[in-house]
Amino acid sequence: MPYNTAAADTITPRFAFRALQEPGRVTASYGIAGRVAGKDGKSCMFYNVVSGPAESPFYYFADAVQVNSGGSEQTGNRKGAKTFPSLEAARAYMQTPEYVNAKRMITSLKIKAS
Numbered sequence: 001m002p003y004n005t006a007a008a009d010t011i012t013p014r015f016a017f018r019a020l021q022e023p024g025r026v027t028a029s030y031g032i033a034g035r036v037a038g039k040d041g042k043s044c045m046f047y048n049v050v051s052g053p054a055e056s057p058f059y060y061f062a063d064a065v066q067v068n069s070g071g072s073e074q075t076g077n078r079k080g081a082k083t084f085p086s087l088e089a090a091r092a093y094m095q096t097p098e099y100v101n102a103k104r105m106i107t108s109l110k111i112k113a114s
Helices: 087-093 095-106
Strands: 012-024 025-035 045-047 064-067 082-085
Touching: 012 045, 012 082, 012 087, 012 095, 025 045, 025 087, 082 087
Parallel strands: none
Antiparallel strands: 012 025, 025 082, 045 064
């Protein structure tokens, strides 16, 4: 999978399921990620994007591109993300057919530099 190794905080792109613990809920999202989120276990936002090569500055395959804490599920910075009552419920979601099929589909994609 092509990616820009010079971009700040870049990691080898991978499928990730990440969660934000908020008061009374957990907001989680999955997708291909090319940056670390939540350094030191703290974050109020993350992106499910990959910094691509010059001809394709970024790309994404995710249920939500940008996930912020706060707001409702329908606001732009949360649309597509999942809300759970607890981390245990978010972890349990990873065993559902919906999640398993989405992960299988996304990880089957082959991205090639042009």
